[in-house]
Amino acid sequence: MIRLADIVKSFGDLTVLKGVSLAVREGSVTALIGPSGSGKSTLLRCVNLLEIPEAGQLVIGGETVRFTGRPPERETLRRVRRQTGMVFQNFQLFPHRTALGNVMESLIVVLKWPEAKARARALELLDKVGLADKAQAWPAQLSGGQQQRVAIARALASSPRVLLCDEPTSALDPELSLEVVEVLAQLAREGTTMLIATHDLRLAARVAQDAVLLEAGEVVEGGPAAELFTRPRQERTARFIATLGHGVVSDQGAEPG
């Protein structure tokens, strides 16, 4: 179980998350939807402590982190990051390492596995995302969809408890995004716990059991994905889903930093 309680996060005067609470069941997938700027990325980044909330609580596995406005201990950072994996909108593969090297990196550097064991595990993961034949390719030689699949394998390498995906398909053409959706759907079937921020209804509907709508830093509505998409209780949810249906909303390039 991954649980966020009353998470508050601001940048300067701007309060981006205004007390967000959310739980992801072990082995389930939750889609995080909401308009651009609603705080989806920031919320995901609070789960692996790329951003440190000012208040609230994060429970992940046996680890409980209470945010008090002080930076957390290095040991806390290390433990939380060991239990989370992240897939970024724009992949962020290491360009100076091969596909295989990207996936092996955490095993070698962080977990200090021996080379041969790390290689075997990395090849297994590349095979899982359908890229066993691209192990020696450089990121620059891969299509966007392939890069994102390598990024997924990299995030899974150290067996995180939860996979955080920040708009994993929104930088991709529809055809390329399909191969990424397939991989995520496969992971979901295998019981990978995921929290996925997305505008891609196809992705959300195929992969997620639960969905949460975030708007202006607040949870508008959460519940089973099928219900939220087809019979939203809130007027605001219905309006947002309608915009997605027409494919007018896209976060591409709206990412800060």
Next chain:
Amino acid sequence: MPHWLQLMLDSLAPLLWACLVFTVPLTLLSFAFGLTLGFLTALARLYGPRPLVALARFYVWIIRGTPLLVQLFVIFYGLPSVGILLDAFPAALIGFTLNVGAYSSEIVRAVIASIPKGQWEASYSIGMNWAQALRRTVLPQAARTAVPPLSNTFISLVKDTSLAAAVTVPELFQAAQRIVATSYEPLIIYIEAALIYLALSSVLSALQDRLEHRLARASGLAPEAAR
């Protein structure tokens, strides 16, 4: 054999000797020390506590804002009056090291800062700490971008070592001056010295090209795309 050619051949041995014993070691040592100093200065400016940042900026400000020749004079002729007596070669080595350190720190700082924030975050997200992210992700990428500007610094340095003649280091240019003093053939001898400098920097340029190609290949990029 024409007179000028005879003269050039006769002076070739002493010139090359001066080059080998003084110019090349001075260049290599001050580049190695200077690059180390520049790297530490860059880290201090980017990530150090405030006093260290101020110190690093002060150092770069002084070195970049004053002529190299004047710096060499201060070290070799000036410092003895406060009791610091240095031989010519170490004095020149210190001067060039400080110089390379200041200029290369600006390069290193810029290339480190140019690595996208997302690369740090990707490193953190797989569990690396700051030092691991720096060493495994940021520096290897920064190194590739840094090759062309650092090569420029290196090539400038080879030529700048001629200034060491002014603080009595018997390097290539001073050797040429000595030969001119006895042969009265400044045009021929100085052109010969110039040709040796030209050969040295051409070799370095060629090495730079090869290094850039190798680094580009090691990331699946065409050399053009890597520039």
